[in-house]
Amino acid sequence: MTTARAPDPHSPGRETGGLILVVEDERPIADLIRLYLTRDGFGVHVCADGPAGLAAARRLRPVLCVLDIALPGMSGTEICRQLRADGDWTPVIFLTARDDETDRIVGLELGADDYVTKPFSPRELVARVRAIRRRALGPPDAEPVHTLGPIALDPARRTVTAAQGPVALTSTEFDLLAHLIRRPGRVFTRDELLAAVWGYAAHAGTRTVDVHIAQVRAKLGAAAAVIRTVRGVGYTADG
The missing domain is CATH 3.40.50.2300 (Response regulator)
Known part of the structure; x- marks a missing residue:
């Protein structure tokens, strides 16, 4: 040691x-x-x-x-x-x-x-x-709290709350949810999410994105309805 x-x-x-x-x-x-x-x-x-x-x-x-x-x-x-x-x-x-x-x-x-x-x-x-x-x-400058449906995401404190209260997310799960919520209604491909959240290209496998989305949805409970799968394309957050 x-x-x-x-x-x-x-x-x-x-x-x-x-x-x-x-x-x-x-x-x-x-x-x-x-x-x-x-x-x-x-x-x-x-x-x-x-x-x-x-x-x-x-x-x-x-x-x-x-x-x-x-x-x-x-x-x-x-x-x-x-x-x-x-x-x-x-x-x-x-x-x-x-x-x-x-x-x-x-x-x-x-x-x-x-x-x-x-x-x-x-x-x-x-x-x-x-x-x-x-x-x-996080970013060096303060960023306001983002709300979408029942979800409130605070980038400065890196906290997420939903109807059931605080939601415990890993660092990557938080960043994935934040990327979607910051741009409500925009559809992101899995490759775009890999590049934006993980910082590397699709050689890592887009299955990584699917697994993290599933984990985020499970932790959000009923609030997970804001994350929509766009078949054949990717994901979007829409309140």
Whole structure:
């Protein structure tokens, strides 16, 4: 278990990277991830097994977790499941050794924000971490609360409320809903949503969008009626 330079993960400064938790049992991969993230201004804490990773996530409160799926003692998906059960919605990026759609969908359904398939470019991983962090920090200027039907979305506080009260969304689920609600009535293709919300192109698979839409709808309950599927095209939000 090793720790690199770790600035305050909750510092209000927009230039502070924050602390990233990396749970990866292959030492060369963990060292490479740590090297690139540290070089990009993040603090990094590395664990080599699942139980230690879960304990570190609860103790250190990182700004983002990078979790290998196949870990000794406890899988990365189980770490994510337990964090979500605790009400902890820290963004999660999964590392998976297989480009298996089932693995990806299970991870997304558990509340992961993104996934990277091994072998991967460490620069791409850093770019995805940065993209999630930018979305979590939000725009530098205040943005008003957006309302659509029974939904109120506050970009500054990154909160969503519906008729049943507060709605707990992952960072990516929030950004997906926000992108739709900011432009009510506009129909977005899945490729457009991938580019706008995830920050990368369709090689990731448009199924990712469908899974996240399903998760957002499930959490919104009756308010999910504002999100409409446009058959053969994509999605829109319409109050």
